[in-house]
Amino acid sequence: MRSKRTFVITAVMALTIMVSQAQEVKVPLRFDFYYSYEKVVEALKALHSAYPGMTSLDQVGKSEEGRVIWALTINNPATGEPLTKPGVYVDGNIHGNEIQAGEVCLYLANRLLTYYGKLDDITKVVDRNVFYIIPVVNVDGRAHFFADANTPSSNRGLRIPVDDDHDGLFDEDGPDDIDGDGNITTMRIRDTLGRFRTDPADKRLMIAVKPGEKGEWTRLGQEGIDNDGDGQVNEDGEGYVDGNRNWGFNWNPPYVQRGAGDYPFEGTGIKAIAEWMFARPNIIMVFAFHNSGGMYLRGPSFKAAGELPQGDISVYNYLGENIEKIVPGYEYLISWKDLYSTYGDFTDFTNNLIGSYSLVGELYQSATETFNGSDRLKDEERSRSGEPSEGERQRLLFNDNVAQGELFCEWKPYKHPLYGDIEIGGWAKMSTRMPPPFLLQELVHRNASSVIFAAQYTPKVAMDVFEVKKIEGDLWSIRVRLINEGAMPSVTYQTIKNKLYPKDILSVTGKGIKVISGGELQDPYTGLVSYKEFKPGVQMCQVPGFGKIEYQFLVSGKGNVVLKFESRKAGTTTQTVPLKEKVQKK
Numbered sequence: 351m352r353s354k355r356t357f358v359i360t361a362v363m364a365l366t367i368m369v370s371q372a373q374e375v376k377v378p379l380r381f382d383f384y385y386s387y388e389k390v391v392e393a394l395k396a397l398h399s400a401y402p403g404m405t406s407l408d409q410v411g412k413s414e415e416g417r418v419i420w421a422l423t424i425n426n427p428a429t430g431e432p433l434t435k436p437g438v439y440v441d442g443n444i445h446g447n448e449i450q451a452g453e454v455c456l457y458l459a460n461r462l463l464t465y466y467g468k469l470d471d472i473t474k475v476v477d478r479n480v481f482y483i484i485p486v487v488n489v490d491g492r493a494h495f496f497a498d499a500n501t502p503s504s505n506r507g508l509r510i511p512v513d514d515d516h517d518g519l520f521d522e523d524g525p526d527d528i529d530g531d532g533n534i535t536t537m538r539i540r541d542t543l544g545r546f547r548t549d550p551a552d553k554r555l556m557i558a559v560k561p562g563e564k565g566e567w568t569r570l571g572q573e574g575i576d577n578d579g580d581g582q583v584n585e586d587g588e589g590y591v592d593g594n595r596n597w598g599f600n601w602n603p604p605y606v607q608r609g610a611g612d613y614p615f616e617g618t619g620i621k622a623i624a625e626w627m628f629a630r631p632n633i634i635m636v637f638a639f640h641n642s643g644g645m646y647l648r649g650p651s652f653k654a655a656g657e658l659p660q661g662d663i664s665v666y667n668y669l670g671e672n673i674e675k676i677v678p679g680y681e682y683l684i685s686w687k688d689l690y691s692t693y694g695d696f697t698d699f700t701n702n703l704i705g706s707y708s709l710v711g712e713l714y715q716s717a718t719e720t721f722n723g724s725d726r727l728k729d730e731e732r733s734r735s736g737e738p739s740e741g742e743r744q745r746l747l748f749n750d751n752v753a754q755g756e757l758f759c760e761w762k763p764y765k766h767p768l769y770g771d772i773e774i775g776g777w778a779k780m781s782t783r784m785p786p787p788f789l790l791q792e793l794v795h796r797n798a799s800s801v802i803f804a805a806q807y808t809p810k811v812a813m814d815v816f817e818v819k820k821i822e823g824d825l826w827s828i829r830v831r832l833i834n835e836g837a838m839p840s841v842t843y844q845t846i847k848n849k850l851y852p853k854d855i856l857s858v859t860g861k862g863i864k865v866i867s868g869g870e871l872q873d874p875y876t877g878l879v880s881y882k883e884f885k886p887g888v889q890m891c892q893v894p895g896f897g898k899i900e901y902q903f904l905v906s907g908k909g910n911v912v913l914k915f916e917s918r919k920a921g922t923t924t925q926t927v928p929l930k931e932k933v934q935k936k
């Protein structure tokens with residue numbers, strides 16, 4: 351017979367095993383829960399050890415609190431080195447609270463690796479592209495969002511202390527979880543002179559009183575007490591330096607824009623990622639995932655930048671219009687025009703200094719939380735704005751009947767040291783800006799599909815030497831065509847406009863040959879060529895998306911001619927042709 355003690359030990363061991371099994375991260379990854387920062391790291395390590403030949407796992411840098419920012423690179427070495435392929439960079443969670451962005455990144459990695467060799471479309475992009483995936487940029491932010499009490503919107507910034515109220519103390523008085531339920535909700539107090547009354551449609555909501563109406567409530571802001579006894583409540587919370595206002599392109603100081611930081615790249619992780627990207631000049635496509643609203647945003651991020659070159663707009667429109675169909679309900683928009691201007695943001699940095707196409711994905715629409723049979727409500731206004739909001743009423747019914755009360759903290763009385771008898775309540779931390787886990791699967795799949803779609807349309811340049819003709823003696827004419835099946839050109843138009851780096855190069859060389867002249871073939875029928883006067887054997891070029899470009903060279907000599915196209919973004923293509931007659935049909 352087992353002793354009681356043995357039984358207890360066995361039970362504890364069994365429980366420990368059960369818990370550790372339940373939390374074990376295995377490939378294929380699951381997407382019916384949210385990964386803490388530690389679980390994200392486990393998931394990346396699990397993917398890397400399941401696919402060691404196809405992945406590398408790099409420490410990009412460390413955060414203010416010393417956490418590692420990890421990048422998973424997916425590349426098939428059998429089809430070439432990473433730098434020789436069009437790079438697709440995907441990150442998420444630069445804002446600490448915007449967690450499902452990390453799951454989209456993990457899902458993308460999981461999808462590419464576990465379906466490689468099973469689905470042609472996946473196999474093709476994995477073979478042709480390299481994927482750089484950083485699921486969590488603000489690693490401290492994600493860790494604290496899970497560990498600490500928060501609102502759905504708090505804990506966005508980097509862990510750089512800022513003295514918001516200029517009292518010489520840093521981050522000394524943020525919101526407090528005064529009822530200890532893990533959420534920072536709202537405080538309200540009964541007040542007949544208050545500006546709010548109870549919404550007759552749902553007692554949990556407040557609506558603004560109209561002139562002449564009697565008030566019922568005054569809102570006291572987020573849960574909290576006066577931690578430093580300076581007479582103010584919650585006046586100096588964590589940070590605030592916003593990782594997405596701290597990049598080194600068109601950065602503006604804090605008096606222009608809150609959260610800018612004292613100087614660009616002040617965030618150690620932000621700087622580390624910038625350097626990591628500069629070491630990967632093949633990155634042509636960037637996705638940065640955030641929440642929320644259901645949008646894909648392109649730049650520019652600020653009005654004074656003017657419009658992008660038309661060639662780039664066409665690429666964005668092609669991607670954006672298709673992504674709107676891949677993720678129904680999401681809108682493709684222009685950042686500054688349809689939202690607001692920002693300075694020092696990430697995608698302006700990548701557009702202008704990495705030379706990539708860049709989209710911000712704002713994940714999730716809380717308007718999909720309805721209980722009236724409709725897919726989503728147009729009316730997303732919060733009751734905070736004072737109007738009765740059908741959207742928020744529906745979300746509460748969704749909370750009650752579909753989420754069993756998980757999303758909303760019911761109002762309850764509380765005795766506050768400063769305000770006396772108050773009530774606290776409101777939306778829970780894990781609500782509003784992210785789907786409840788049962789809706790997560792579709793969100794991560796569709797948005798990862800946007801990335802895979804874009805990868806399919808990165809530049810795909812082929813070379814065709816379509817004519818070699820003898821002029822006389824050992825003088826030859828060579829015509830070559832560069833064809834791009836991708837939607838993206840081999841160099842962005844913005845890169846050319848900014849003179850960010852030299853254009854791509856088409857060169858003609860050969861041991862026994864000399865290049866007499868060469869240039870772009872404007873009209874193959876009339877033979878009109880725009881000749882380049884100096885160094886005709888080296889042509890600077892851009893191969894347009896869904897297009898072609900043709901060149902004609904005159905060379906003298908004997909033997910083989912080597913034609914080489916070299917592109918930062920579209921890789922290198924080489925052909926060796928003998929100097930003997932060759933005429934191809936078009």
Ligand SMILES: [Ca+2]
Pocket residue numbers: 512513514515516517518519520521522586
């Ligand atoms: Ca302070």
Ligand SMILES: [Ca+2]
Pocket residue numbers: 499527528529530531532533534535573
């Ligand atoms: Ca609370």
Ligand SMILES: [Ca+2]
Pocket residue numbers: 515517519522523578580585586
């Ligand atoms: Ca203070």
Ligand SMILES: [Ca+2]
Pocket residue numbers: 523575576577578579580581582583584585
């Ligand atoms: Ca205070």
Ligand SMILES: [Zn+2]
Pocket residue numbers: 445448640641
């Ligand atoms: Zn964000």
